[in-house]
Amino acid sequence: xxxxxxxxxSTLLAIHGWSAVALGLFLYVVIVTGTLVxxxxxxxxxxxxxxxxxxxxxxxxxxxxxxDFAGGLNPDYLDEVFVFPAAGDHLRMFFHNxxxxxxxxxxxxxxxxxxxxxxxxxxxxxxxxxxxxxxGMLVEFLxxxxxxxxxxxxxxxxxxxxxxxxxxxxxxxxxxxxRHLIRELFTLRHRKGALLTARDAxxxxxxxNLIFALILSFTGAFFSVGSALGLPAxxxxxxxxxxxxxxxxxxxxxxxxxxxxQPLADLEHMLxxxxxxxxxxxxxxxxxxxxxxxxxxxxxxAPRDGELWGDKxxxxxxxxxxxxxQPPLGKAPSLGGDLVALMSPLHFGDFAGLWSKILxxxxxxxxxYVCASGLKLWLKRREDAPRWRLLARLNIAVTxxxxxxxxxxxxxxxxxxxxxxxxxxxxxxxxxxxxxxxTVAALCFAGSRVAQVLQCLSxxxxxxxxxxxxxxxxxxxxxxxxxxxxxxxxxxxxxALAGCAWLWQQRCSHLRATVPMMVGVK
Numbered sequence: 001x002x003x004x005x006x007x008x009x010s011t012l013l014a015i016h017g018w019s020a021v022a023l024g025l026f027l028y029v030v031i032v033t034g035t036l037v038x039x040x041x042x043x044x045x046x047x048x049x050x051x052x053x054x055x056x057x058x059x060x061x062x063x064x065x066x067x068d069f070a071g072g073l074n075p076d077y078l079d080e081v082f083v084f085p086a087a088g089d090h091l092r093m094f095f096h097n098x099x100x101x102x103x104x105x106x107x108x109x110x111x112x113x114x115x116x117x118x119x120x121x122x123x124x125x126x127x128x129x130x131x132x133x134x135x136g137m138l139v140e141f142l143x144x145x146x147x148x149x150x151x152x153x154x155x156x157x158x159x160x161x162x163x164x165x166x167x168x169x170x171x172x173x174x175x176x177x178x179r180h181l182i183r184e185l186f187t188l189r190h191r192k193g194a195l196l197t198a199r200d201a202x203x204x205x206x207x208x209n210l211i212f213a214l215i216l217s218f219t220g221a222f223f224s225v226g227s228a229l230g231l232p233a234x235x236x237x238x239x240x241x242x243x244x245x246x247x248x249x250x251x252x253x254x255x256x257x258x259x260x261x262q263p264l265a266d267l268e269h270m271l272x273x274x275x276x277x278x279x280x281x282x283x284x285x286x287x288x289x290x291x292x293x294x295x296x297x298x299x300x301x302a303p304r305d306g307e308l309w310g311d312k313x314x315x316x317x318x319x320x321x322x323x324x325x326q327p328p329l330g331k332a333p334s335l336g337g338d339l340v341a342l343m344s345p346l347h348f349g350d351f352a353g354l355w356s357k358i359l360x361x362x363x364x365x366x367x368x369y370v371c372a373s374g375l376k377l378w379l380k381r382r383e384d385a386p387r388w389r390l391l392a393r394l395n396i397a398v399t400x401x402x403x404x405x406x407x408x409x410x411x412x413x414x415x416x417x418x419x420x421x422x423x424x425x426x427x428x429x430x431x432x433x434x435x436x437x438x439t440v441a442a443l444c445f446a447g448s449r450v451a452q453v454l455q456c457l458s459x460x461x462x463x464x465x466x467x468x469x470x471x472x473x474x475x476x477x478x479x480x481x482x483x484x485x486x487x488x489x490x491x492x493x494x495x496a497l498a499g500c501a502w503l504w505q506q507r508c509s510h511l512r513a514t515v516p517m518m519v520g521v522k
Contacts, residue, residue, distance in 0.1 A: 023162070023166045025375070027166060028375075029402055031367050031371055035364030038360045038361050038364060040087075043138070045488065046491040047088065047413065047414075048135045049088045049474075049485045050112050051114045051115055053484030053486075054113060056282075057091070058083075058113065058284070059113050062111075062113050065116045066083060066093060067264065069118055073095055077095040079097035080098075081287040082094045082286050084283075086136050090113070104125065108122045131422075147223075157225070158224070161225035164216075164218070165225075168214065170213075170374075171214050171217060199377060201373065202370060209363055209367055215346055223347065255316065255323075260292065261291060263291065265315075265318060265319055267297075267317075275301070278311055280301045280310065294318075295317035296316065298314055308341075308351045372395070397450075400438060400450075400454035401434060401442075404438065405434035408461065410465055411464065411465065412427060415472060438450075441453070452506060455506055459500075460503065463499035465499075469492070
């Protein structure tokens with residue numbers, strides 16, 4: 001039991017409540033989308049599967065395909081090359097350079113490693129080419145919504161970083177507010193009234209979720225604020241504002257500059273060597289200065305069993321010589337570099353494979369519930385005050401409308417796939433339209449009725465997703481299993497069962513509300 005003076009407890013309650021009121025709805029959007037993004041790879045395989053499932057992100061022969069493709073590009077685009085996994089076991093290849101104005105210009109290509117073919121490519125500025133993606137844009141859109149709330153430039157990172165700090169404040173204040181923390185871990189009173197049950201459920205979920213919320217808020221704020229403000233601030237202090245020089249000092253491989261022309265060594269051999277040295281499969285790589293004597297190849301390999309992150313193996317790409325393991329940060333191993341590397345597995349929950357993802361998904365869903373229920377309880381205490389009624393209706397519109405909007409985006413994605421339409425704009429427009437419609441409905445009609453209708457639509461959308469996916473050209477279950485895409489069948493089944501269960505729950509809730517009214521009439 002944590003004992004605090006009455007005045008301090010009142011202050012903490014005010015901080016805890018007002019942090020939720022000020023930013024709770026935005027925080028809910030970030031948490032809900034982040035909960036889904038935990039399974040970004042699985043969702044990508046479900047929405048955009050390759051012709052055949054792969055056991056390795058970079059199967060044998062991929063290096064030659066990439067080398068042959070690079071041979072047909074403008075040599076200026078070979079200054080920096082990134083190859084990394086994309087949705088559905090595809091690979092993204094980004095060949096680019098930096099213009100005098102600081103913009104990145106290049107070619108983004110999508111590779112099907114199973115067939116060894118490039119299935120799409122786009123040329124232009126970075127922001128534009130990534131917006132032109134069609135295959136895999138569903139997951140990409142969810143990631144952008146989670147990371148930046150669809151805001152341009154650094155504004156989105158600043159906002160999500162602020163939301164991370166707000167969650168950190170709410171978590172720390174919640175630790176002191178729950179004075180009987182151990183008891184609240186196991187308390188849920190069903191027969192003491194609906195309001196008390198709701199308070200117990202909020203406290204129960206918040207108590208079990210407390211450590212996760214602290215981890216999530218700190219790592220999320222680190223990624224957002226570190227990218228938007230941290231690096232520029234360090235660059236301003238130590239390098240006169242030159243972010244590019246700072247990045248070279250912290251992240252670039254330690255190879256002396258040499259602009260002399262030299263062909264790239266056998267990329268296929270270097271990737272195979274990285275797999276043999278590390279004992280695990282490579283998952284992506286980067287090449288700096290392709291075609292120069294100072295070319296560097298950094299191969300990222302998957303984590304070994306029992307490790308939280310994978311190594312980055314460094315090669316002199318011109319000669320093929322192995323130079324060693326590149327530290328996560330800086331030129332030499334350090335505690336700071338290890339702590340930075342630790343942030344990603346803790347935030348995304350991929351440190352123990354599928355089981356840690358399931359745990360992170362459950363905790364993320366619990367966090368979303370704590371966020372929504374906390375704001376609802378805060379407003380319930382002030383339901384007689386007219387000035388808070390608008391926020392109460394907005395709470396219904398956002399908490400229910402965001403879920404419906406994401407399901408609608410998935411349906412639009414399948415319906416628009418292969419039609420040459422601007423996929424990002426379609427998903428953005430659908431999301432905004434559904435959210436606006438939910439808001440208008442919440443403002444014009446009874447809140448409880450609107451919530452029920454939105455939940456029924458969401459449940460029906462989940463049931464429809466597998467059918468629409470197959471009807472628009474996606475593999476059916478027999479084709480998916482024959483191609484090794486077990487995840488496609490699993491995700492279909494989960495969505496269909498979740499939608500049916502949700503519809504049944506809504507029907508039972510409607511009956512519980514209707515029967516007493518009918519009895520009262522008789």
